Amino acid sequence: MADARKTNFKALKNCKRVDYLQLDDYFMAVAIVTAQRSKDPSTQVGAVIVNEENRSVGVGYNGFPQNCSDDIFPWHKITDVESDDPLQDKRLFVVHAEANAILNSNCKSLKNTRMYTTLFPCNECTKLILQTGISQVYYISDKYAEKPEFQASKIMLDAGGIVYKKYEPIMNEFTINIDQTQMNWKKNSCM
Numbered sequence: 001m002a003d004a005r006k007t008n009f010k011a012l013k014n015c016k017r018v019d020y021l022q023l024d025d026y027f028m029a030v031a032i033v034t035a036q037r038s039k040d041p042s043t044q045v046g047a048v049i050v051n052e053e054n055r056s057v058g059v060g061y062n063g064f065p066q067n068c069s070d071d072i073f074p075w076h077k078i079t080d081v082e083s084d085d086p087l088q089d090k091r092l093f094v095v096h097a098e099a100n101a102i103l104n105s106n107c108k109s110l111k112n113t114r115m116y117t118t119l120f121p122c123n124e125c126t127k128l129i130l131q132t133g134i135s136q137v138y139y140i141s142d143k144y145a146e147k148p149e150f151q152a153s154k155i156m157l158d159a160g161g162i163v164y165k166k167y168e169p170i171m172n173e174f175t176i177n178i179d180q181t182q183m184n185w186k187k188n189s190c191m
């Protein structure tokens with residue numbers, strides 16, 4: 001019986017899709033989509049943590065902590081609004097995407113996991129990366145490379161032997177077509 005099934009499979013033409021999203025592109029795409037949840041008007045960041053079995057175990061984006069309303073806390077930096085009130089600065093309040101991904105993780109240990117983030121991690125998030133045992137970091141943008149916080153990150157990542165690489169996508173572009181997806185949802189819906 002088992003043999004007959006095998007023979008049937010062999011006889012069938014393998015019509016597997018070839019242009020499917022590769023695993024690393026998929027995880028970075030999840031980070032990119034996650035960033036779109038951020039309310040920060042200037043920089044939206046998304047991060048995903050993936051374990052050795054290629055399961056995502058934590059996602060996060062930059063935002064204010066729980067109970068700190070998006071509508072009340074400031075979304076600007078004091079330099080942008082020329083205010084002399086230091087408390088009018090988002091940087092005092094925002095939880096970074098990488099920190100949120102770590103805090104949101106659904107497993108006991110993050111040892112030997114990898115992080116996909118749309119922006120290179122700052123020094124504070126890098127401390128968490130080292131302390132939790134994340135061993136690889138893939139990023140898209142390093143736009144703040146000149147800032148000491150980000151240079152400090154590299155010093156710590158190097159000291160910790162953590163692999164960090166600018167992500168080179170296999171597929172440079174892919175489209176999320178909501179209309180098409182909705183059509184499928186309708187088609188598959190039992191309602």
Ligand SMILES: Nc1ccn([C@H]2C[C@H](O)[C@@H](COP(=O)(O)O)O2)c(=O)n1
Pocket residue numbers: 040042043044045061062063077090094095096097098119120121122125
């Ligand atoms: N690796 C990073 C770096 C920054 N963020 C957050 C912090 C802010 O919400 C925003 C940066 O704002 P900007 O200085 O560009 O006005 O991005 C992060 O989550 N992860």
Ligand SMILES: [Zn+2]
Pocket residue numbers: 096097098099121122123124125126
């Ligand atoms: Zn950070």
